[in-house]
Amino acid sequence: MAVLREIGAHYSPEKKGTVFTVWAPKAKHVEVLLHKPEPIQVPLQREAMGYWTALSEFANPGTRYTIMLDEETERPDPASHFQPDGVHKASAVLDHTSFSWTDKKWKNLPLHQYIIYELHVGTFTTEGTFEGIMERLPELKDLGVTAIELMPVAQFPGSRNWGYDGVLPFAVQNSYGGPEGLKKLVNACHEQGLAVVLDVVYNHMGPEGNYLHDFGPYFTDKYKTPWGMALNFDDNYSDAVRNYFFQNALMWFREYHIDALRLDAVHAIYDMGAKHFLQELQEHVQELEEQAGRDFILIAESDLNDVRLINPMDRGGYGLDAQWSDDFHHVLHAMVTGEQEGYYVGFGKPEQLAKVMKRAFVYDGLYSEHRHRTFGSSTEHNKAEQFVVCSQNHDQVGNRMLGERLSDLVDFKTLQVLAGLVILSPYLPMLFMGEEYGEMNPFLYFVSHGDEDLIEAVRKGRREEFKAFAWQGEAPDPQSKDTFNRSKLSRSYTSNTQQNQLREYYKRLLQLRKNSAALSKPDKDKVSARLDDHNMVLHLIHQTREPYLYCLFNLHDSPQSINLAQPEENIGSWKTILHSAAAEWGGPGSELPDMMEQKAAVVLPPKSVLILQQQ
Template sequence: MAILREIGAHYSPEKKGTVFTVWAPFAKKVDVLLHKPEPIEVPLQREAMGYWTALSEFANPGTRYTILLDGETERPDPASFYQPTTVHEASAVVDHTSYAWTDKKWKNLPLHQYIIYELHVGTFTPEGTFESIIERLPELKELGITAIELMPVAQFPGSRNWGYDGVLPFAVQNSYGGPEGLKKLVNACHEQGLAVVLDVVYNHMGPEGNYLHDFGPYFTDKYKTPWGSALNFDDNHSDAVRNYFIQNALMWLRDCHIDALRLDAVHAIYDMGAKHFLQELQEHVQELEEQVGRDFILIAESDLNDVRLINPMERGGYGLDAQWSDDFHHVIHAMVTGEQDGYYKGFGKPEQLAKVMTQAFVYDGLYSEHRHRTFGSSTENNRAEQFVVCSQNHDQVGNRMLGERLSDLVDFETLKVVAGLVILSPYLPMLFMGEEYGEQNPFLYFVSHGDEELIEAVRKGRREEFKAFAWQGEAPDPQSEKTFNRSKLSRSYTSNARQNQLRAYYKQLIQLRKSAPALSKPNKATVHARMEAHDRVLHLVHQTKEPHLYCLFNLSDTQQDAQLLRTQETAGSWRVLLQSGATAWGGPGETQPDTLEQKAHLTLPPKSVLILQQQLSR
């Protein structure tokens, strides 16, 4: 495992100053300019492998500074912890040791207990700040959420962005509240018993304010990503680039007390070296766990269905804890909407739903019509808790032309069926902010770039992206502040009875997931799924622990007759726990008696969920 090198501006009370470290292997001279009333120039000393460093007693927390390369090029610090103004101007020294944490007794939740709520800081509240989220944490805890996932908060240009255009990975977005605001939020989450997942981007940099080229070979021409040149993880001088991103991950976990990192689009992290960057990252995270006595979680987003990401290192894997399953989303979305365009091509077949419920992937070595190739690998040896699933997320909603949520695409009863499929699956469920009550405001793509040519290029790029889909209309202008404001949550469930009923239904499902022994830690090998393709009825039986749980999902728009599967595990009588059509959840009414025998014939209402619990003999 490579030895790490500290980078950035690190204030030390013991040293009575700040140690600056910059990687600039081709520079002949590197200085730090302190932006005092009387500017101070601090010359850095060259050390091995292209690093430059020096201690300045004149730099304290809050001191603004820039890096001067060869006496000509003045830039923010690539490892800046805070940008008080913009991505183009001076960085500020941050003392990461001074925050008064009160979460010393906090221990990260076991992975199988994660019920994730993905949110965008800028649109989750009217204020769009970290501190304003704190006021909403009791609502999320009452809903049953156990972890919030923040979309990227690394500094991006302007004040409106999804976060994937970040260009200073160590700096916490100033318009959200900077590093101090983030720490307050994390501390408050831990006080509420909530874990915090942070989305980080290690596969590309945004287009505006990306000055890494000025410092060294952070990028390589060996590979291309959808967003431009690939980051240099395996070419000449790549050790320092790997160090840069590993240090970034450790900063979030160590200094900001983040519990888990969601690693964005790891399929675009290109590394053909003997030890993949992701494996090295996991090794350093494990070392940090030993140092601080806390557990951390790494979750990968990948569209390759490759279990090498989560396989243990001794089996040739990278040892990450979990990964997203796009297949799970695509199957359900295609089934309930009928969409077959773009990457939905080949999805939506009834038998795929049963398969994805027990194997996480549909394409596990099969030919994909969309990709025109065979892809994916078997999940047979992977635990259910290693897969994160959802019916909506920022990508699947926000990358639609009009940003429609599922509540705009399907009817009310179908929303309840979909919620059941996600929350009652054996995997880690994730909700997208507002989903739990059927938020009507869209979640659109928005930016606030300062370069007119770039703005026009973004508009054009969005139009090109939608050509693979048969969507009608015109994409809202991503640069417009109106687009951003339209994407803010309305929280209308407080005044909308139907939405409040949907939220109560979500709450009940989550409570059931937490309380039912069969769902406490599902084992894929003891989960049975069978799809009656002709009537679109899914039988999902959780047999990991007694009493077993039997879930029936009618995805058709007509009433269906069904009978419980006849196996040794399903013999006996069953108690009805939940009917999605109950009037309490805004449905037409309950149709089942309180108990059912295994041989009973059932009549399932259209678009409905029925949950039964085994009655054990005494």
């Protein structure tokens, strides 16, 4: 494991100044320009491997500064911790020791207790800030989630962006509230007993304000990503590039008390070296865990269905804690919407539903019609808690032409079934902001670039992206502020009876998830999943711990008569603990008895969920 090198501007009260460190291996002269009333030039001294460094007693917290390369190119610090005026302007020195944390008693949640709520800072509240989220934390706590996941907050151009166009990974977006705002939010989350997951992007950089080319070979032309040049993790000079992102990950844990990182699209992190970037990242995180005496979690988003990401290092894996399962989402979405285009090709077959409940992946070494090749690996030896599942997320909603949520695509009863399938699965459930009450506002793709040619290129790119789908209509303009405003949550459940019933239903499911012995730490090897494809009823029995849970999902649009399955052992009778057809959840009312014997005959209303508990 490589020794890490500190980079950026680090203020030290003990040294009564700021140490500046910049990687610029091909530069002949590097200096820091302090933006004081009278500008001050701070020449940096060249050290090994292309690093330049110096201590300045004139640089204090808040001091604005830029980096001057070879006396002609002036740029923000690539490792800037704060950009008060955006991606093109001066960086600011930050004192991370000045924040008064009150979360000393906080300990990260065990992975199996994560119930994740994904949100976008700019559209989650009217204010679009960290402070706005803080005001809503009691609402999230009441819902029953245990962790919030923030879409990327690294500095991006303008004030409107999903976050995946970030160009200064160490700097917290100024329009959201900057570093201080994020620390306050994390501190408040921990006070509420909520963990914080942060989405980070280590596979590409955004196009506007990306000045890394001026400093060194951060990129390689050996590979290409869907979003532009690949970052240089295995070519010449790659040690310093790897260090840059290792330091970034550690900063979020150390300086911001983040509990988990969601690593965006790791399939686009190309590294053919002897030790993959992701494995070495995990090693550095483990070292920090030993130093800090607390646990940190790495969750990968991957398009590979490859358990090497989460397998232990001694089994040839990278040792990450968990990964997203796109297959789980695709099966549910294709089944309830009937969509079969684009990446939904090959999904929606009834038998796949039982398989993802047992194995997390559909394609685990099978031929994929979409990819035209055999795809995926077996999850047989992986734990259920190593997979994050959902029925919607920012990608699957926002990358639709019109940004429709499932609430706009399926009926109320289907939303209830989908909620049950996600929350009652053996995996880590993730909700996308607003789904818990059926938010009707879309979640669209939006940017606020300053370059007209780039803006037009983004518009064209979006149109090209939709050609694989049979969607009708005209894509909203990503650059328009109206597109951004339309994506803000309405929180209409406070005045809409049916939406409030859906939210209460979610709350009940999440209570079951946390409080039921069979669900609190599910073992997928002790889960029985069978689909009666002739009547579209899924039988899901959790037998991890007693009392067992028997979950029935009728996906058919008509009533279905079924016989309860016989578990492997004699368990006595079943008690009804939740029925989505009950009036309190907006249904016509339940006529089922409170108690049922094994093998009892049951009539399930259309598109309904029935949960029984062993007595």
